[in-house]
Amino acid sequence: MVAQGAAWLKQYVPLDGQQALVARCRAIIDGPAGGYVPTVRGGGKMHVRMVCLGRHWNPLTYRYEATRADYDGSPVAPVPEAFAALAARVAQEAGFIFRPDICLINWYGPDGRMGLHQDKDEGSESISAGLPVVSISLGDTARFLFGGVRRRDPVDTLLLESGDAFVFGGPARLRYHGVSRIMPGTAPPALGLEGRFNLTFRQF
Numbered sequence: 001m002v003a004q005g006a007a008w009l010k011q012y013v014p015l016d017g018q019q020a021l022v023a024r025c026r027a028i029i030d031g032p033a034g035g036y037v038p039t040v041r042g043g044g045k046m047h048v049r050m051v052c053l054g055r056h057w058n059p060l061t062y063r064y065e066a067t068r069a070d071y072d073g074s075p076v077a078p079v080p081e082a083f084a085a086l087a088a089r090v091a092q093e094a095g096f097i098f099r100p101d102i103c104l105i106n107w108y109g110p111d112g113r114m115g116l117h118q119d120k121d122e123g124s125e126s127i128s129a130g131l132p133v134v135s136i137s138l139g140d141t142a143r144f145l146f147g148g149v150r151r152r153d154p155v156d157t158l159l160l161e162s163g164d165a166f167v168f169g170g171p172a173r174l175r176y177h178g179v180s181r182i183m184p185g186t187a188p189p190a191l192g193l194e195g196r197f198n199l200t201f202r203q204f
């Protein structure tokens, strides 16, 4: 347990499972209505390629939608059942009953990063029940920042490796988090990956 409500399950996904997830992520992110680099409110570009499944998170309005209204208007594909089942198992290990209906796939190249933020655009019932965020890391190791519920709280740095799962719910649900950088060349060679996929699951 990293903090109350947060759990780091190191090497949760075995290598063959990671390979299967990477193949699926590649097909989705390189496929039709695949990954794009979102522009956020204020005009800045994010430093990841993203595709949302289940519901689209609009980076201009900070709302979830059925189509990619900020980009190309594509409808959102559903969360693959195998992804949702994996996330539910991870959550259960951490003591949560969780039926995710949103999965964001983020791709980090060598300069990929994500600023400190809270995940707070899900439904108010989900957030007040403390339903968790479940994250699965694949490929290069990430310097993951995990802060408190206020932006100015101290921040821990966790090195999330390929196959690691990280869960934060309950009292940890609104903790700030982000990725300061990834460490190129650290992915397991068997994945044939230069970069990092992160799958992040939520229940609206």
Ligand SMILES: O=C(O)CCC(=O)C(=O)O
Binding pocket: 104, 106, 114, 119, 135, 142, 144, 177, 178, 179, 198, 200
């Ligand atoms: O890539 C990660 O580990 C974090 C992703 C994240 O914070 C998000 O998608 O909101």
